[in-house]
Structures are given as C-alpha cells and as structure tokens.
Amino acid sequence: MDEIMSNAHPKQLQKSDTEFKIVWQDGHESAFSFRSLRQECPCAVCRDEWTGKPLLDPESVPKDLGVKKAELVGNYAVAFLFSDGHSTGIYSFQALRGLCPCTTCKTRPK
Ligand SMILES: [Zn+2]
Numbered sequence: 001m002d003e004i005m006s007n008a009h010p011k012q013l014q015k016s017d018t019e020f021k022i023v024w025q026d027g028h029e030s031a032f033s034f035r036s037l038r039q040e041c042p043c044a045v046c047r048d049e050w051t052g053k054p055l056l057d058p059e060s061v062p063k064d065l066g067v068k069k070a071e072l073v074g075n076y077a078v079a080f081l082f083s084d085g086h087s088t089g090i091y092s093f094q095a096l097r098g099l100c101p102c103t104t105c106k107t108r109p110k
C-alpha cells in the first residue's frame with residue numbers, strides 16, 4: 001500500500017452541528033465546514049468530470065448550509081445529504097485529505 005493511501009484512512013468521523021471532522025490514522029485532524037464541503041462537491045452536476053472545472057458558483061451556497069446525513073460509501077468514501085437537498089457527491093477519503101483546510105496542509109507545497 002502506498003503512503004498516501006494509508007494516510008487517507010480515517011480513524012474517526014465526527015459530525016457536529018457546524019462541521020464534519022475526520023481524525024486520520026496518522027493522528028492528523030481535518031475539520032470541514034459543511035459549506036466548504038458543498039462547495040467542493042465532486043459530483044458531475046457541480047464539477048466538470050473531465051476538466052475538474054467547478055460548475056457550481058461557490059457564492060450560491062448558503063452560509064448556514066447543514067448536513068442532514070453523512071454515510072460511508074464502502075470503506076473509501078463518504079456521501080453527504082446536504083440541507084439544500086443535494087446528495088450526489090461522493091467524497092473519497094483521499095480527496096478529503098487533500099482538501100484539509102488546516103494551516104499545515106494549506107501551506108504545504110503541492
Ligand atoms: Zn454536487
């Protein structure tokens with residue numbers, strides 16, 4: 001198993017009223033606001049499948065957007081039911097690890 005994949009395994013998933021938190025196998029923690037998850041939605045409606053170009057206007061996502069339900073997809077991804085009714089995005093843990101909004105990850109060279 002390569003290193004990136006093993007880093008992208010969650011040890012713990014927590015959903016609060018305001019955010020979705022993942023504690024990774026290596027101890028790293030990522031806290032995502034529901035709004036930022038919705039803005040990064042990888043489904044074909046929100047993002048061009050081939051170019052990866054966002055089709056969703058991030059400003060159109062309500063500031064108080066919530067998540068009604070978070071569900072595991074196999075053991076590699078998680079799907080959210082957002083309060084705006086959108087539920088087609090499947091977020092792989094690998095992608096979520098890449099989206100980690102903490103300063104350490106944000107400042108790390110890609
Ligand atoms: Zn979407």
Ligand SMILES: [Zn+2]
Pocket residue numbers: 028029030100101102103104105106
């Ligand atoms: Zn991070």
